[in-house]
Amino acid sequence: MRIIIVGAGEVGFHIARRLAVENKEVIVIDKNPAALKKVSESTDVQTFEGSGCSPRVLQEAGVAGGDILLAVTDSDEINIMACVYAGKLADDITLLARVRGEDYTQYKHLITEGEPGIHRIINPDQEVVDSVLRLMSVPGAVEINEFAAGKIRLIGVRLPVGSPVVGRQLFDLRDVIGELGVVIAALVRNDELIIPTGEDVINGSDTVYFACDIRDQDEILKRFGIRPAPIKTVFIVGGGNIGYKLAKSLDNKFYHTRLLDANPERCGFLAEQLNRPIVLQGDARDQDLLREENVGELDLVISVTGDEETNILACLLAKNLGARETITRINNFAYMPLIEPIGIDHLVCPRLSAINSILHFIRRGKVMSTASIKGEDAEALEAIAQDHSSVVGKPLKDIKFPKGALILCFQRGDEVVIPRGDTVIEPNDRLVIISTRQNITKVEKALDVKVEFF
Known part of the structure; x- marks a missing residue:
């Protein structure tokens, strides 16, 4: 290619x-x-x-x-x-x-x-807005990606103290989860991403990525011991393309939204275009202003100006005042590893969103979408199983898939299937696969032609 x-x-x-x-x-x-x-x-x-x-x-x-x-x-x-x-x-x-x-x-x-x-x-701006809306739909999640037209979700969560899945081997997860369809896709431990096997044990400090039917998402979170409070009060910093699109998406009765921008003329435009959100003019780095707006009592602060330093500082100030969750917009890839350690809950990156939108056009096999997991350590792919592919026509346990790659689930017709070892993939099944970056080429070959891995 x-x-x-x-x-x-x-x-x-x-x-x-x-x-x-x-x-x-x-x-x-x-x-x-x-x-x-x-x-x-x-x-x-x-x-x-x-x-x-x-x-x-x-x-x-x-x-x-x-x-x-x-x-x-x-x-x-x-x-x-x-x-x-x-x-x-x-x-x-x-x-x-x-x-x-x-x-x-x-x-x-x-x-x-x-x-x-x-x-x-x-359009990376729209991709960022979609990412923020997904994060808002599962408060407390660190990352959410959707596949199969939104029917399948891959969600990353940090487990709370006392979670019933901590200390369990993945083989034994059904003792807690029951018959709900869920598969553990990856564990992040000490900043290292692991594609697990059934023998791996979940630790309390792990970030756990799991794939499921979106209809089972809330019940699975409960059985993990996660009961997030819904987000209702939102403070957006930055009224540019992203901030405006986001406020427009939240312009309904469910959310109480405020939008802050430093430019008086832009504030005038925003006030004319938005119905329910309250538009404020001021500097997000002004701690007195943030106090006056009771930012410390809010569910979510999202800073999406074009200036990364302003975004980071606004989120840190809001977090210090007591805001429950924060999301910052970052463009510089070098800043990404620093965001979580300094106390900001989430980041969104237009450039990374653009890369994810582009990659599935480059993948061999009939790949419909891709998403980077934990920055660029791994990739999740959504692909249509083709009759000439190595993954078709044999039980999952007999597929010699490359190490560091895992078929998580698939959609067959309108049904989402969480596979077991004896599950056979058929042509036109819509597969969701996770792979470490090093194994992507091997996964592409398996999707495109009949190959064996030893």
């Missing part, structure tokens, strides 16, 4: 680095020589200096022989034009563009329909 990436920023750099490990042919185009130098020094990929929306540059970089073009610069216009020219220069190339501006996303049919149509518009 030959993949051309236009843009050597954070998104382009991390996709290139990830794909280079998987032995794919990657070419990165950017007009910034310093950005290209960083890519070439850190990854085994080709680089090409020039504008990604120049037909000449695209042609000289070999777009005609490419399978996928990813346009992921910070400019919507460059991304769109790069895809348009690449579609003219190459036959049967898949075109993906990162586009954030409302002026384009509201009229995306104009650039996705016709010839050459962009196959997928990736």
